[in-house]
């Protein structure tokens with residue numbers, strides 16, 4: 001029987017609540033599946049770790065993530081915990097995303113049943129696209145390195161040919177494996193870029209159009225990000241796969257979350273050629289920490305994405321179906337603010353009952 005060692009980062013604020021719920025779902029899934037086992041190794045990291053030890057993550061914890069079959073991470077961070085330069089200290093984007101060269105941030109936006117979408121007329125599955133956010137360069141290449149002084153600051157956006165080629169290819173490969181956009185079934189990759197104003201985006205666009213030529217079976221189109229913000233609200237069923245620069249992907253994926261019942265429905269994968277880790281799209285939600293109302297679906301679905309990535313596809317589908325059923329049958333209910341109003345752990349139990 002296959003055994004996978006999984007590095008687990010419980011995170012800050014709502015992180016540990018979500019992780020407990022999602023690990024219970026993974027435990028139940030491996031038991032029912034019977035074809036593999038998961039061995040969890042806890043790695044402490046984040047804002048609380050910074051406060052106690054002066055670093056967001058120890059070298060040993062980073063080594064454990066490199067050695068593991070995969071990494072399962074809850075949200076980290078706390079707006080109150082900052083470096084002397086004024087940026088947040090407990091985040092792991094630098095050490096994990098850049099450090100492990102995880103260039104594709106995969107963020108599915110899918111409408112599940114029973115979720116409070118503010119959009120009208122969409123059936124479950126009627127919104128189903130994935131944002132591929134470039135994860136190692138773009139504006140966030142300047143993470144913590146901005147230059148200037150008290151009266152002016154500059155952060156530089158970096159777009160490279162190699163960095164763009166690999167993430168655009170990743171997006172087209174993802175489209176090949178999907179079933180096309182809900183509106184018309186067409187396999188489509190949409191490049192979001194601001195080449196009307198910035199030269200870095202003009203390069204991103206040029207490379208996108210070059211690579212699109214290698215994929216005749218997938219439709220390719222481009223859109224400016226301001227227009228995309230409207231389109232993802234007014235015409236989301238048109239979209240299948242979207243690829244974009246780092247900051248744009250950060251923003252538009254939260255917008256997508258707002259259309260499908262909130263960020264608590266949004267899982268993400270950070271994927272490179274060698275390593276990967278899986279986490280919710282959202283942050284550590286200090287406003288609801290400890291209240292047992294965080295929606296664990298994001299963390300549970302991130303667990304399913306992780307199983308899919310390590311090759312346990314049928315176990316991943318089992319989790320997605322169980323969540324779908326729990327929502328459809330009203331056993332897991334998400335209120336209009338995106339919260340699991342019957343409790344985080346009882347939401348997980350509703351999923352487990354259907355595994």
Ligand code: NAI
Pocket residue numbers: 074075076077078079088091262263264265279280281282283284285286287288293294295296298337338339340
């Ligand atoms: P956030 O994503 O934590 O929260 C935004 C809003 O969504 C809040 O009202 C929150 O209550 C709600 N929300 C988030 N997840 C939810 C869930 N599962 N169920 C129900 N409601 C949910 O963003 P915010 O407040 O800007 O950031 C909080 C902290 O998280 C900061 O320290 C930030 O730097 C960090 N962060 C960490 C990330 C990570 O670990 N990957 C990603 C984004 C932010």
Ligand code: MG
Pocket residue numbers: 250251254281282
């Ligand atoms: Mg974000």
